[in-house]
Amino acid sequence: MGIPHFLCIPFPVQGHVNPLMQFSLLLVKHGCKVTFVHTEFSLKRTKTSGADNLEHSQVKLVTLPDGLEAEDDRSDVTKLLLSIKSNMPALLPKLIEDINALDADNKITCIIVTFNMGWPLEVGHKLGIKGALLCPASATSLASAACIPKLIHDGIIDSQGLPTKTQEIQLSPNMPLIDTENFPWRGFNKIFFDHLVQEMKTLELGEWWLCNTTYDLEPGAFSVSPKFLPIGPLMESDNSKSAxxxxxxxxxxxxxxxxxxxxxxxxxxxxxxxxxxxxxxxxxxxxxxxxxxxxxxxxxxxxxxxxxxxxxxxxxxxxxxxxxxxxxxxxxxxxxxxxxxxxxxxxxxxxxxxxxxxxxxxxxxxxxxxxxxxxxxxxxxxxxxxxxxxxxxxxxxxxxxxxxxxxxxxxxxxxxxxxxxINNILEGGQSSKNLNFFMDWAK
Structure with a gap:
């Protein structure tokens, strides 16, 4: 039996790449093998910013094209998202095959994605590879997205994600009140909201929803789904490695x-x-x-x-x-x-x-x-x-x-x-125990 080999695939914006890179370094510390997927554009960008000093570490970098032209504006997140979803899924099986061919004893055993990148979990599922989500937002944000069908059913939001009236609600009994104007999809257009609803369904394929948070920071959020596992705060390195x-x-x-x-x-x-x-x-x-x-x-x-x-x-x-x-x-x-x-x-x-x-x-x-x-x-x-x-x-x-x-x-x-x-990630802390639990699962 080889060591666990993680394929980590973030949505290519700074706020997703950073926490997943921190998590990758943590996995390496636990004796795992990690292959990290950048888009070609992102990798070029981290190289020009001088951030690409990971050669010495155990995280192997590979790339896939995001489907956009060089001059396209990648700060248009919807455009980036739709391009990735229509171009990358067809290319991932081949990438996995190529990575596995390089080290037959340590094939990819688990795919970890961030939000907006749920589709690799479908690819992995077909290939019999386990999957997990690393959520780059708070557990409360993830909980509110997980509650969308119920919020629509209860008439709190409409099918476009807009609040039917201004009010404060509780997602679960021990959570603080949330103003319906403050749901994380505020300001999204219909296309993005539909993507979000679909994304939550896809993410169900992940056995764990790892959260860069601690139980004490937002205890109520964890009652929403048994998949939630707080493993934060992720503080493995300075972020310059993926800037x-x-x-x-x-x-x-x-x-x-x-x-x-x-x-x-x-x-x-x-x-x-x-x-x-x-x-x-x-x-x-x-x-x-x-x-x-x-x-x-x-x-x-x-x-x-x-x-x-x-x-x-x-x-x-x-x-x-x-x-x-x-x-x-x-x-x-x-x-x-x-x-x-x-x-x-x-x-x-x-x-x-x-x-x-x-x-x-x-x-x-x-x-x-x-x-x-x-x-x-x-x-x-x-x-x-x-x-x-x-x-x-x-x-x-x-x-x-x-x-x-x-x-x-x-x-x-x-x-x-x-x-x-910070006590959570020290030996014996809650997040530290959760991470060990996740490692046992991965092995």
């Missing part, structure tokens, strides 16, 4: 020069795009705060110039603006005071594990749900309110930052939550 953009590490030396707990870190993840007026308002807010800051203003995905122009009266003299940053290192730096975040799940988890208070600025999908956990359930952050024009004003940002920085209760809860979360 799509080159990280600017000069900000770390700059951070060393700043007083303890003084710096505001601002980042909206790898997909969010900000309205130009809001962008200017944020810039002027950072001037108004008069505190040291690091602001990640990401290059547009396809190397075009940044669409946003800074306000002409923006000085930014106290801060550092970078294109892409080593986020974990920044969040864990003693100079850091707070994190202005879009509340994507990876960022939320990294902030929790660094014990940093949040200022929440959700932009889309599951981020509104994450924000309600941060502000209302864990109480480790504050939300920002929009004015009558739908803009978060510089005064509002200053007011909330000032409020957050003097709130000792939030700071204390942040540190307590950090310890509780």
């Amino acid at each position: 799509f953009w080159e990280e600017d590490t000069t900000c770390l030396e700059w951070l060393d020069q700043q007083p303890p707990q003084s710096v505001i870190y601002v980042s909206f993840g790898s997909l969010a795009v900000m309205d130009p007026n809001q962008f200017k308002e944020l810039a002027l807010a950072l001037d108004l705060l008069d505190k040291p800051f690091i602001w990640v203003v990401r290059p547009c995905n396809d190397n075009k110039e940044n669409v946003n122009a800074y306000a002409h009266d923006f000085h930014g003299s106290k801060g550092k603006i970078v294109g892409w940053a080593p986020q974990k290192k920044i969040l864990n730096h003693p100079a850091l005071a707070s994190f202005i975040s879009h509340c994507g799940w990876n960022s939320t988890l990294e902030g929790i594990c660094a014990g940093v208070p949040f200022l929440c600025w959700p932009c889309a999908t599951d981020q509104y749900l994450d924000k309600s956990y941060i502000c209302d359930v864990w109480k480790i952050g504050l939300g920002l309110d929009k004015d009558e024009n739908g803009i978060i004003s510089r005064e509002e940002i200053r007011k909330k930052v000032d409020q957050l920085l003097v709130d000792e209760d939030i700071k204390a809860r942040s540190l307590k939550l950090k310890d509780m979360t």
Whole structure:
């Protein structure tokens, strides 16, 4: 009997590639063999960002084409998704055959996918290969997607995923109330919602739905399905190994020069795009705060110039603006005071594990749900309110930052939550036990 050989296939966006790569490194540590499938475009991108230093490790990288042309915009997630679903499935059996031919004693024994990539589980199922999902969002997001048929049946949402009325509901008795406006598929079009419904059916083929979370963070979510298995927080490596953009590490030396707990870190993840007026308002807010800051203003995905122009009266003299940053290192730096975040799940988890208070600025999908956990359930952050024009004003940002920085209760809860979360992956911790359980299953 050979060792377990995992084929890991993420949806090719940064927020999916990262956690699956972290999980792959964890599998290797447990003595497994891992082959990781990038799209040709993604692999080229990680190579140009200098992130491709995995040759020395046990994770073997292979590629499949995503079916798009070189000049197509891959930040159009629906377009990317539909292209992958119509092009890749026919190519996967051959890839599996080729990988197996290289090492007949250690053939692929399990396929692990992230969300939007359920179809390889169907391919694996036909070939008699086991499968699992690694969910890159919160367990609560996954639980809400799993409840879609019931939500439609109960008349809470219609067949397009839209709430029939504004209300707060509970997905299961021990879960916090969820505002029906905050379901993770908010803002999706009909095509995407239909895909989501189909995707949940396909993901049933996975024997486990592994979640990058801990039982204590969102205990209620685990009562929705026995497939859920919390194995987080995934913290195997720094994320630079799978970054799509080159990280600017000069900000770390700059951070060393700043007083303890003084710096505001601002980042909206790898997909969010900000309205130009809001962008200017944020810039002027950072001037108004008069505190040291690091602001990640990401290059547009396809190397075009940044669409946003800074306000002409923006000085930014106290801060550092970078294109892409080593986020974990920044969040864990003693100079850091707070994190202005879009509340994507990876960022939320990294902030929790660094014990940093949040200022929440959700932009889309599951981020509104994450924000309600941060502000209302864990109480480790504050939300920002929009004015009558739908803009978060510089005064509002200053007011909330000032409020957050003097709130000792939030700071204390942040540190307590950090310890509780990290304890899960230590020897004997709940997530650590769950991972061993998963390993026994895989073997």
